[in-house]
Amino acid sequence: MKVLKTLNNAASYAGQRLAARQQRKYIDRHATELFHMPTGEDRYRVALYFADEMVNAYQIRQWYEPIKQLAQYVPVVVITRRPDSALALREECPLPVYYAPTIEDVERLVDSQDLRLVFYVNQNIRNFQMMRFNEPNHVFISHGESEKAYMWSNQLKAYDYVFSAGQAAQDRLNLHLRNYDAQARTRLIGRPQIDVSYLAPYSLNTSLPTVLYAPTWEGDRPSMHYGSVLSHGEKLVDALIKDGGFNLIFRPHPRSGMNSSAYGQGVERIRQKLATANATSAARLLFDDTTHWGWQWAESDLCVTDISAVAYDFMATGKPMYVTTPVSTEATVTDSPALAKVPALTAEEAEDIAGMIRYALTEENEGFREVVEYYFGDVTAGASMERFVTESLKLVVGEVHVEQLPHRRAA
Template identity: 75%
Template sequence: MKLLNTLQRVAKRARQSLADKQQRQFIERHATDLIHAPVGEDRYKAALYFADEMVNAYQIRQWYEPMKQLSDFMPIAVITRRPDTALALRDECPLPVYYAPTVEDLERLVDSQDLRLMFYVNQNIQNFQMLRFNEPKHVFICHGESEKSYMWSNQLKAYDFVFSAGQAARDRLTSQLHNFDVHERTRLIGRPQIDVSYVAPFSPNPALPTVLYAPTWEGDRPSMQYGSVVSHGEQLVDALISDGGFNLIFRPHPRSGKNSAAYGKAVERIRRKLAEANATSSAQLFFDDTTDWGWQWSTSDFCVTDISAVAYDFLATGKPMFVTRPASSEATVQDSPALARVPSLSADASENAPSLIRSAITESNMDSREVVEYYFGDVTAGASMRRFITESLKLVVGDVQAEQLPLKKAA
């Protein structure tokens, strides 16, 4: 069996190597815009660095619109290291995409451009090949606010600055990350994604409340086992379908099933259940594998999610939600004001979800405004986007000049 697995891995690497070679050749012949470096005033002043494969593109997609609005003030590009990712982003990303497969390519780009700011959305090991350059200011923007241990990784020390959502992030870093000057190296920007207008791909039955179930993936180590699809998900979905009184958006994490075949199979079972029930249900049951993240917030009346960035994105809406209680005792669960005030949902209670959700929708939570402010600051329309743009420009042109620029309100 071990020999068979080894041979399969070797064959997979060989196929990937051949595909990479063919894609590189295609870029050199037919997608030369991916290796074009502008000159003069069009030279890039900032870049969004993404060295990952497309399975993790959800991390960069949520930054398209904030970066697009920032590009009104200076030229911005996306830097990618993989040929398949470069070609895929070329088709969907509203910003110029630059393909830099080698360190030498990165050096040529840095030498030819006026790069002053470099943004990072994850902790890919290839980030360090860009971090070796002293000139751009390196800023970690992450891909969402959460209480996962990822949020206080020691790797944050590698960046010049960390753009955090609100005071909660600063307090978290103060208590968890040693030898890190939080006030000097963090900038509070809120959540600019909430200031973007999104178009929903489906229309729920307006007579019924809409529930968003958006679990995270199974994790790649015991401390990150927050995913609820196996422990809660099927019971929860079965109960909501059987009740018939709720529209349902089921949005599994894009990485679901990558580390656990059982987790991936559970996602597929839920997909089939929704498709079968849709044929006869008056409710709209939607399996959400769209690339856009944001329309779900305004479409939904209630959310069930795990300890993940989704919980904090939905928190900013002020709408009610449940955060699932991890079934694994090894999952790291930190005390937090959000988790303390948001009701939790145990695996055993999943089958009673319809009645629990109905009660929660009718109740008012007076604590939510205080918690939202603690995690995100001012969430009035346009406020987060303006803070993101202002803090970015301060690092490029200085505090005084940035404050004098006429910042547009979010669309």
């Protein structure tokens, strides 16, 4: 069995290498704009760095719109290191994409451009090939706010600055990181994604309330076992289908099933249940695997999610929500003002979710507003986006007043 697994892994690796060579040849012949380096005033000054495969593209997609806002003032580029990601981003990304397969390609870009700021959305090991350059400010922007242990990784010390959502994130870093001045090394920007208008790709039954169930994945280590698909999800979905009084958007994490086939099978069972029930239900019962994350907040009246960035994204809407309690005793669960104020949902309660949702939709949670401010600061329309753009431009051109800066001409 071990030999067979080794052979399968070798065959898979060989196939990936062959595909990469074919993709590189295609880029060399038909997508040479991926090597474009502008000159003069159009030289790039800000980069969004993504060295990962497209299964993790959800991490970068959520930054398209905020970076587009920043691009109104300074030239920006997305740097990618994989040929498959370069070709995919070429099709979907609204920003210029530069493909840098080797460190020499990265050096050519840095030498020819005027990069003052590089953003990182994850902790890919190839980040360090970019971070060896001294000139740009290297800034970690992550891919969401949460109480996961990931949010206080010691790796954050490598960056010049961390753009954090609010005071809660700064306090979290002070608590968990040794020899780290969080006040000096963080900039509080809120959640600029909440200031973007999103179009929904589906129609819903507007006479019914809409529930978003957005569980996280199974995790890649015991401390990250927050995913609720197997413990809560199937019972929860069965209960809502049986009730019939709610639209349901089921949005599993894109990485679901990567480390646990059982977890992936649970997602598939829910997908099949929704497809079958939706054919005869007055409610819309949707399996959502669309690429964009954001329209779900606007369309939903309540969210059920796990300890993840989704909880904090939805929190900023001020709408009611439940956060599942992990069944794994190894999962890291810190004391959190957010989790203390947001009602918890245990695995045993999942079957009673319909009644719990109706209760939550009619009751006020008095302490919620203070928690939102603690985690995100000012969430009035446009405030987060303005903070993100302003803090970014400070690292590019120095102290600025955004309203006094000229907009760039259209490319």
